[in-house]
Each structure stands twice: as C-alpha cells, then as structure tokens.
Amino acid sequence: MACPRIIVYRSGHERIGEILQEMNCPGEIITARTLDEFREVVPSAEIIFGWKIPPHLFRKAHQLRWIQSMGAGVDDLVSNPYLPSTVIITRIVDQFGPPIAEFVFAELLAHVRKLDRLRQQQQDHLWEPFAVGTLRNQRIGIAGLGSIGQELVRKARAFDMVVYGLSSVPKPEMVDKAFSSAEWIPFVESLDYLVITLPVTEKTRGIVGEQVLRAMKPEALIINVGRGEVIDQKALVDALTTGQIAGAVLDVFETEPLPSGHILWDLPGVRISPHIAGPSVDEYVAQYFVTNVQRYINHEPLYGWVDRQRGY
C-alpha cells in the first residue's frame, strides 16, 4: 500500500504534526498552519486529522478517504454536504471520560461544599462556620451512558450517590434505575443533579426544553458537558429566571464562544466554563490517531468509527 498523505490542521495546535513524526506515525504528514494553507493542500489529502475546519473547505477534497476528528463531537462533519458517504469519519472516544468526570465532580463538590462562599469569607478574613451539603444519597441522573457516562457512574458510586441513567437502550445493569430516551419526564422528576453527556443529533436537539425543565425539582442543578444544542437555551434561561430549577453548570452552548453580552454570564446559580471540560490534549489525540493510522494501513476497523445515521 502506498504511503498515505495526511493533512493535519488545528488552529493553535500546530505542534501536533511534529508529535506525530516523533511517534513515527506512518504516512506523509503535512501540517497546515492556516486555513489558506489547508485549502491549498486539501486536494491531495487521503487522510485529514483536524478540528473545526469550515465545512466548505472540504469541497475540493477529492482524494479524501478518511477524516479523524481531534474531538468527541462530530456533528459538523456528519452534517457536511461536502463529505460523501464513502469518506470514513472517526472521532476520539474513551479519552474524555476521566477529565470530564473530574470537571463534573469539581463543580458538584464546589456546589455542595459552597466553595465560592468559602473563598469570599477568606477574602474578608471572616471565620464563620456554616452548614454544608453532601453528595451522599443525592440523586444524580446521567443522560448518555457512553464512555463519559460510564466514568461519571463510577465516580458517583464512590460518593455513595443514587444513580439514574438515560440512554437510547436502557442499561439497568449500570445504574440504579434505567430509562429509555422516551422517558425523559420520569427520568428527571426526582433528580438533584442532571448531567448531560449527549451528542447533538436529530433526536437530542433541544430535548431539554420547557417540558423537561418544568418536570424538574426547584432545587435541581443541570450540568451540560455534552453539546449546547441539546438544551433549549432560551427555555433554560426562563427556567433559571423563574426559579423552576436552582442552577446550571454549562461548559457548552448553542453559540461558542458565548457572546460577552449574553444573559447567562450573570444569571445567579449559573457557572460558565469555556468548553474545557474535556481537554483534547495534543499527545492524547496524536497517540489515538497513530494507532488508527496503523489500523487503516492494515485494513483493520478504525477506533471511533462514526455511524452517520446515528450521528456519532
């Protein structure tokens, strides 16, 4: 088999190409440093290893056989009309569970232990003991039981939480109570925490909307580490403003970056994070890709293969 030509592009991560060389990645590796450079080399690419490439730039990728995303979400690729169905799409899976779970538990524990109040008291040199909450016996609902959801279940067990799970096919062996994607209302009704790890697909877009939010407890907290579009953002703002739910920890948004004038920045009970729950560490994704290139050359099935119908 001829040595495949691999185009690497990710803004601000130009060193990934060098890392691939150091890892002896097979193939001819070309790093595009800008979108203009990408446009120039894309016609000769057999493989693209990239992140956040404007969809129309694939129009001239006539040699392309496989694109490996540097992240877990591939909604932009799945919906790209310039990627014929013969082009394989793969994404990073099984890498994001631990860091995303750390982010979720950092925020959950900061919430119950009132770390923000603690910091304020320190700033004021104020010694004022106060009552704190606990995660023990609290009910956490995890929407999406893939590799991220699984890691969340594991951590929740270590904190003695009651774990509910929602997935397209219910997984009663994994959680204390399992729900299908047709059972959102009974799923959320009694939750203290709802964690969303879902990708955006035709089925999940806006699924957490007025109805679901109205079914939740007023003390409940929503945490979104999946995709912003899974939540109807306007309905969320309404629910937070009217006290239908107590708060939201948001790492993902309908529009990113979140515009600096957006109401969510200042809404009480809201915690904003700039899409860093699951960091895509260069060495991580490079290693993942190198393994996949070897499998590609050996005609073995690729890791993280995306089913375009399903959307992830």
Next chain:
Amino acid sequence: MACPRIIVYRSGHERIGEILQEMNCPGEIITARTLDEFREVVPSAEIIFGWKIPPHLFRKAHQLRWIQSMGAGVDDLVSNPYLPSTVIITRIVDQFGPPIAEFVFAELLAHVRKLDRLRQQQQDHLWEPFAVGTLRNQRIGIAGLGSIGQELVRKARAFDMVVYGLSSVPKPEMVDKAFSSAEWIPFVESLDYLVITLPVTEKTRGIVGEQVLRAMKPEALIINVGRGEVIDQKALVDALTTGQIAGAVLDVFETEPLPSGHILWDLPGVRISPHIAGPSVDEYVAQYFVTNVQRYINHEPLYGWVDRQRGY
C-alpha cells in the same frame, strides 16, 4: 439499672436535647443552655454529652462515669486533669469519613481544574479556554489511615490516583505504598498532595515541621483536616513564603478562630476553611449517642472508646 442522668451541652446547638427526646433516648436528659447552667447541674451528671466545655468545669463532676464528645478530636478531654481515669471518654468515629473526604476532593478538584480562575473569567465575561490538570496518576499521601483516611483512599481510587499511606502500624494492604510514623521523609518526598487526618498527640504535635516541609516537592500541596497542631504553623508559613511547597488547604489551625490579622489569610496558594470539613450534624451525633447510651445501659462496649495513653 437506674435511669442515668445525662447532661447535654453544646453552645449554639441547644436543640440536640430535644432531638434525643424525639429519638427516645433512655435516661433523664437535662440540657444546659449556658456554661452557668452547666456548672449548676454538672455535680449530678452520670453521663455528659458535650462539646468544647472548659476543662475546669469538670472539677465538680463527682458522679460522672462517661463523657461522649460530639466531635472526633478529644485532645482537650484526654489532657484534662479533672477527668479521673475511671471516667470513660468516647468520641464520634466513622461519621466524619465521607464529609471530610468530600471536602478534600472538592479542594483537590478545584485546584487541578482551576475553578477560581474559571469564576474570575465568568465575572469578567471572558471566554478564554485554558489548560487544566488532572488527578489521574497523581500521588496522594494520606497521613492517618483511620475511618477518615480509609474514605480518602476509596475516593482517590475512583480518581485513579497513586495512594501512599502513613500510619503508626503500616497498612500495605490498603495503599500502594505504606509507611510507618518513623518514615515521614521518604513518605512525603515524591507526593503531589499530602493530606493530614491525624489527631494531635505527643507523637504528632508539630511533626510536619521544617524537616518534613523541606523534603517535599515545590509543586506539592498540603491539606490539613486533622488538627492544626500537627503542623508547625510557623514552619509552614516559611515554606509557603519561600516556595518550598506550592500551597496549603487548611481547615484547622493552632489557634481557632484564626485571628483576622493572621498572615495565612492572604498568603498566595493558601485556602482557609473555618473548621467545617467534618460537620458535626446534630442528628448524626444524636443518633450515635443514643446507640451508645443503649450499649451503656446493657453494659456493652461503647463505640468510639478513647485510649487515653494513645490519645484518641
């Protein structure tokens, strides 16, 4: 057996007496609302259920047979010359593990995920992704492997940390590497996090001093949820000021409340908490005590029995 007279005293927690009644605690329960009231009734007490009672007030406790502390630390009782060795001292054990472990992991995760920076960026409406750390494969050393230490080990496992432990008798079955209390230097040398859960005794007072601090890595963080006196506070301030270690999360201090002019409040890398890592929830301790009273009446061994020689 005659119905024992029980005196209950804890400033600010006067409802504990009522809670005991609601739980049908056997015995004649007398709540002292002030230290003056305590002084008046103490001569008739067979049992005292209390917290932070000035030592000299026990001088006239001639009928006293048992004192149950409402907390885990009993150094004030063990060293009290007015409590003859025939008086049984018991403390709360096995109640503080989960909440203290939640506090420790709240602070550890806030540290690696840079929650303070995240909050500042939100306040500034600033969308600026940044690199974060992880607890995975980080080395945590737990000094003291009692019920609190055990719970810390369990949580650390769920975050895939490497766990070192120090205890008077090493417990290699519990941790990845076990040290005795004679091995502080090799114990701390390679740690990323040192968590102190130790009581203060003749052996532990000031044990974390200049020598131990000098042996630590400059990136290391100390977390103290045991007793303030276990750390030589002056040596700690020096180590933090000269960059021998990176930071400290302190819930306990040599003097409590920490005086409002103390340098620790403003030292970079220091997080102050007003002795609330292990909340002594009224219902918790009341339930614990009721069980112990039943055992007392039945002449069964009491939970949390304190060995005065050992000091806890």
